[in-house]
Amino acid sequence: METRRPTPDELLQQVQAHEESQARGRLKVFLGYSSGVGKSFRMFDEGRRRKERGQDVVIGAMQPKTSDEIAEVIQKLEIVPLRYVEERPVMDVPALIRRHPRVCLVDGLAYDNPAGSPNASRWQDVRDLLAAGISVITTINIQYIAELSERVEQLTGKHVEQTVPRSFLDQADEIVVVDAPPDTAPANSETTAGEDTARARMLSALREIALLLAADVVDHQLEAYLRRNGLSATFGAQERILVCVTPRANARPMIESGRRNADRFHGELIVAYVQQPTLRPEDQAALDAHLAVAHEVNARVEILEGDEAVESILAFAREHGVTQIFVGHSLERGWLRRIRGSHVDRIIRGADGMDVRVFPH
Amino acid sequence: MQPSQPRGKLKVFLGYAAGVGKTYQMLCEAQDLKRKGVDVVIGYFEPHARQDTIARTEGLEMVPRRRVEYRGTEFEEMDTDAILERNPAFCVVDEFPHTNVPGSDRSKRWQDVDVLLDAGINVLTTMNIQHLESLNDHVWQISGVRVRETIPDWVVQQADQVVMVDVPPEALINRLLRGVVYSQEKAKRAMENFFQESTLVALRELALRQTAHEVESRQDSLTAAQAAEQTSPHAGDVPAARVDRILIHVTSEASAVMVIRRGKRVADYLHADCFAVAVQERAKSNSLPAAQREAVERHLNFARNLHIETRLLQGDDVAETLLEFARLNGVTQLFLARPKEGHFATFVRPTLVHRVVEMARDMQVMIIAQRKRC
Numbered sequence: 157m158e159t160r161r162p163t164p165d166e167l168l169q170q171v172q173a174h175e176e177s178q179a180r181g182r183l184k185v186f187l188g189y190s191s192g193v194g195k196s197f198r199m200f201d202e203g204r205r206r207k208e209r210g211q212d213v214v215i216g217a218m219q220p221k222t223s224d225e226i227a228e229v230i231q232k233l234e235i236v237p238l239r240y241v242e243e244r245p246v247m248d249v250p251a252l253i254r255r256h257p258r259v260c261l262v263d264g265l266a267y268d269n270p271a272g273s274p275n276a277s278r279w280q281d282v283r284d285l286l287a288a289g290i291s292v293i294t295t296i297n298i299q300y301i302a303e304l305s306e307r308v309e310q311l312t313g314k315h316v317e318q319t320v321p322r323s324f325l326d327q328a329d330e331i332v333v334v335d336a337p338p339d340t341a342p343a344n345s346e347t348t349a350g351e352d353t354a355r356a357r358m359l360s361a362l363r364e365i366a367l368l369l370a371a372d373v374v375d376h377q378l379e380a381y382l383r384r385n386g387l388s389a390t391f392g393a394q395e396r397i398l399v400c401v402t403p404r405a406n407a408r409p410m411i412e413s414g415r416r417n418a419d420r421f422h423g424e425l426i427v428a429y430v431q432q433p434t435l436r437p438e439d440q441a442a443l444d445a446h447l448a449v450a451h452e453v454n455a456r457v458e459i460l461e462g463d464e465a466v467e468s469i470l471a472f473a474r475e476h477g478v479t480q481i482f483v484g485h486s487l488e489r490g491w492l493r494r495i496r497g498s499h500v501d502r503i504i505r506g507a508d509g510m511d512v513r514v515f516p517h
Numbered sequence: 518m519q520p521s522q523p524r525g526k527l528k529v530f531l532g533y534a535a536g537v538g539k540t541y542q543m544l545c546e547a548q549d550l551k552r553k554g555v556d557v558v559i560g561y562f563e564p565h566a567r568q569d570t571i572a573r574t575e576g577l578e579m580v581p582r583r584r585v586e587y588r589g590t591e592f593e594e595m596d597t598d599a600i601l602e603r604n605p606a607f608c609v610v611d612e613f614p615h616t617n618v619p620g621s622d623r624s625k626r627w628q629d630v631d632v633l634l635d636a637g638i639n640v641l642t643t644m645n646i647q648h649l650e651s652l653n654d655h656v657w658q659i660s661g662v663r664v665r666e667t668i669p670d671w672v673v674q675q676a677d678q679v680v681m682v683d684v685p686p687e688a689l690i691n692r693l694l695r696g697v698v699y700s701q702e703k704a705k706r707a708m709e710n711f712f713q714e715s716t717l718v719a720l721r722e723l724a725l726r727q728t729a730h731e732v733e734s735r736q737d738s739l740t741a742a743q744a745a746e747q748t749s750p751h752a753g754d755v756p757a758a759r760v761d762r763i764l765i766h767v768t769s770e771a772s773a774v775m776v777i778r779r780g781k782r783v784a785d786y787l788h789a790d791c792f793a794v795a796v797q798e799r800a801k802s803n804s805l806p807a808a809q810r811e812a813v814e815r816h817l818n819f820a821r822n823l824h825i826e827t828r829l830l831q832g833d834d835v836a837e838t839l840l841e842f843a844r845l846n847g848v849t850q851l852f853l854a855r856p857k858e859g860h861f862a863t864f865v866r867p868t869l870v871h872r873v874v875e876m877a878r879d880m881q882v883m884i885i886a887q888r889k890r891c
Contacts, residue, residue, distance in 0.1 A: 333681065360732055393659075393726060417786075511884065513884075514881060
């Protein structure tokens with residue numbers, strides 16, 4: 157495996173990350189796409205198994221009503237009761253910190269605390285437990301993730317107030333997607349076939365969102381792992397498309413095709429330009445227009461430095477685990493200009509382990 | 518068996534390594550079905566000496582396996598005929614990608630499953646992401662393991678449901694160390710390839726993305742059904758516009774297999790039509806060594822098994838013949854193998870890639886590089 161010496165900044169990041177992870181408790185999240193997929197059961201059952209293996213496990217928060225299946229598991233576990241403030245449940249963080257178990261189970265990460273509580277939301281309570289060195293296992297539905305709530309609302313028609321920021325989930329040490337596909341049997345005889353299809357479609361769309369979110373979090377973990385071990389990201393599971401633009405390129409079709417491909421693969425789109433010392437005003441204007449297109453389609457835009465454009469592009473691509481490079485090939489300059497020895501040729505030769513897509517224009 | 522029998526439904530429990538709990542979860546579902554009074558049997562089950570899993574088979578009927586002798590050794594295979602005879606509503610079949618012992622009626626277990634489905638029997642089965650044909654090169658790149666037992670992607674696409682059985686890699690490694698998954702000696706070997714943490718994380722991400730893709734493609738048909746129910750009777754007939762058409766160039770070189778896998782995978786994701794074409798140069802067609810001709814035929818056959826339409830063309834010039842065929846068929850992307858290292862260096866003749874890129878003024882050219890282990 158190719159190794160690369162970490163930069164001083166990366167070393168510092170590693171040391172800090174390591175120190176923090178030593179003191180902090182570990183966070184594990186069971187992620188569901190809809191209620192009733194069984195995430196709470198999975199969490200409590202894991203608590204039971206850990207307790208049987210000798211770990212000190214308590215329940216910090218649970219739903220007021222539980223299924224028989226869950227009730228049976230809960231019986232075997234210690235509960236630190238919720239406090240009620242104005243009839244709303246609040247996790248008793250001070251009591252949990254005094255009790256200081258090794259693992260605390262928190263069902264429903266997305267609750268809001270009543271006004272006047274030290275923390276506005278339960279995820280902040282969990283953050284405090286982690287900071288106190290208590291590991292937490294918790295559950296959440298995708299509809300309560302702030303960055304996703306709008307999309308989920310469009311599908312379900314249900315608005316939720318309480319949300320957890322995505323960045324909090326990215327810090328999770330482990331994330332498990334609880335993927336039980338919806339029962340295809342009609343829910344009850346009162347629904348019509350049309351309603352069943354609509355419901356199946358909605359649940360399927362929610363399921364897809366949950367799987368992709370988990371994949372993204374896992375991708376972060378992979379990057380972190382590679383960084384920790386000083387490995388370059390030469391193998392990713394995600395498609396990464398790098399579109400190379402120059403002022404003269406016919407950039408719009410390339411960027412739009414890149415967007416469509418990246419979307420289809422649920423991958424990442426990067427548009428890169430290698431800085432040139434001086435540009436004529438009309439070239440600068442053309443370049444600005446290309447980069448505007450890139451921003452328009454939400455591409456990550458990278459301005460690369462380097463005397464050698466081809467080398468800069470290839471180095472960036474290798475470093476960032478790019479799987480496809482899109483380049484334009486101008487045929488305008490006539491028959492005399494052969495492809496051999498051109499930039500495009502050199503990218504094809506240098507793109508070891510990456511696909512190159514050539515766009516004629 | 519009645520000819521009008523509706524086909525059985527297939528559900529695949531997809532994992533990313535041994536020990537994630539695919540079989541366990543499949544058996545839990547079988548137990549659920551039985552509790553609801555559904556007629557369910559176990560057609561094939563691989564215990565791997567995992568106590569938790571074995572316990573989940575309790576009370577489920579097992580159709581005895583068939584004993585097959587091959588070269589003096591006795592093997593046990595699923596008894597497809599006996600299951601057909603028994604004709605249950607649901608059948609549990611472990612290890613979907615398994616290859617049968619030579620001399621069996623069908624060479625692959627997925628083909629046996631196909632027979633059960635045709636007979637109207639619903640099937641629950643398990644597989645790991647490593648065994649999906651189009652990911653073979655990718656998996657090798659990640660893990661260093663060249664998986665031999667593969668399943669064509671279309672077989673999985675035909676499943677009614679694909680469920681991801683997820684567990685974090687750390688938990689999996691813990692299970693392995695506690696001896697739950699393999700015996701100690703086998704565990705040690707496993708740790709050296711598939712069970713390295715970075716490999717597991719990457720495979721897990723692949724499995725999550727693949728499941729999302731499977732979910733999404735099934736959604737498209739639900740959307741069409743919904744449109745059909747809600748509006749005009751013809752609304753559901755309109756397929757999504759196919760913007761892309763992909764042409765894969767097939768040669769006798771080993772790299773052709775990789776280009777075919779990659780081209781098919783891209784085509785599936787883009788919902789594109791896909792052709793695989795080999796070109797025989799007229800001048801050389803008589804002098805071509807038999808080994809090369811056979812390799813081309815083998816590669817075209819490989820493409821057909823992945824449900825790609827294939828052609829063997831004759832022409833005076835490979836690049837021109839390819840492009841002419843591409844233009845006639847409205848191809849938008851042409852997939853070629855990247856020339857071998859040494860071939861770039863020869864300045865005497867431009868490579869096929871050079872010539873195609875120079876001539877393809879009206880379509881994109883995708884040059885596929887050999888994946889390497891880092």
